[in-house]
Amino acid sequence: MGALDDLRNVTTGTITTMLLKRGIxxxxxxxxxxxxxxxxxxxxxxxxxxxxxxxxxxxxxxxxxxxxxxxxxxxxxxxxxxxxxxxxxxxxxxxxxxxxxxxxxxxxxxxxxxxxxxxxxxxxxxxxxxxxxxxxxxxxxxxxxxxxxxxxxxxxxxxxxxxxxxxxxxxxxxxxxPQALVETIASEGLEHEAYEEWVVGEVEKGAKLPGLYPMNEETRQRYEAERKKR
Incomplete structure (x- = not known):
């Protein structure tokens, strides 16, 4: 899929966050x-x-x-x-x-x-x-x-x-x-959507937010390990 197709799976909320990280x-x-x-x-x-x-x-x-x-x-x-x-x-x-x-x-x-x-x-x-x-x-x-x-x-x-x-x-x-940021925002946006989907699942299980959202290093390692299993 191209960047525009990828963006169909990224919310406007996520996009504003990705652009904020770029100073926009x-x-x-x-x-x-x-x-x-x-x-x-x-x-x-x-x-x-x-x-x-x-x-x-x-x-x-x-x-x-x-x-x-x-x-x-x-x-x-x-x-x-x-x-x-x-x-x-x-x-x-x-x-x-x-x-x-x-x-x-x-x-x-x-x-x-x-x-x-x-x-x-x-x-x-x-x-x-x-x-x-x-x-x-x-x-x-x-x-x-x-x-x-x-x-x-x-x-x-x-x-x-x-x-x-x-x-x-x-x-x-x-x-x-902005046109120059489309590829980056699409790629980072998809990754962020996957992360938030995982966080929702953790919260549903009763996990506390500190260290989870945003994730600390321990949580990051656990998240990445679980993603590799998929």
Whole structure:
């Protein structure tokens, strides 16, 4: 399996810990949470979209048909990407509705993540596209936002995200992994998941946490010995 496949077996919680050990503290996006909890973990390259505060002369219903528009951006989305929209956490302007989301599905987009809100919830749910957002609002994006571009560096939920950074999202939210660290985080993440699975088993048997989590040298030797037996 490749690194992206490996990451499907690593939780966002573990990924933030692995990145913290590398000095990266801002990897979890504040705001986006799954619109439908309990779905599969998604992993893929970021396709970025950027909104700025509303400019009434530019953010109009007519702007939806212009070359720089959310519609044009969707037509540029490659299959397998995860769309990441910087909506600055604005809570009263839904950036995408059911029709645009359905077009993303037809383009082969894996998921949509935003620190803003969505609209047309019932229709979005029918599309089946996994969505992470900070809520739902009826007004359209142009009520509070101006769309200005795509495939450029953005800030989403307090994180810097560059095009093709790797995104992982599950029930705990969404995290971003810099491209240069993907292989390392995937490898270390799988090892950490195996360790925590073993710790859970020890706790279930009645083991005390000191020396177990985190493990001391004695516990480490016992853990490694047991792993070799598997």
């Amino acid at each position: 503290r801002r990897s979890w996006m504040k705001g986006p949470m799954p619109l439908v909890p309990g779905g599969k973990r998604v992993v893929g390259p970021a396709f970025t979209l950027r909104f700025v505060p509303v400019r009434e002369d530019l953010a109009t219903p007519e702007s939806w048909g212009k070359p720089i528009s959310t519609r044009a951006a969707i037509e540029d989305m490659p299959e397998g990407c995860i769309a990441i929209a910087d909506a600055m956490g604005v809570q009263d302007s839904g950036i995408f509705g059911d029709i645009l989301v359905m077009r993303m599905v037809k383009r082969g987009v894996q998921a949509l993540i935003t620190d803003g809100v969505m609209r047309d919830k019932t229709g979005i749910l029918k599309t089946g596209l996994p969505v992470w957002c900070s809520g739902i609002a009826a007004p359209a994006s142009v009520n509070g936002l101006t769309f200005v571009g795509w495939n450029e560096p953005i800030a989403c939920g307090g994180c810097a995200i560059f095009p093709n950074d790797i995104i992982v999202a599950d029930d705990d939210g969404a995290v971003v992994i």
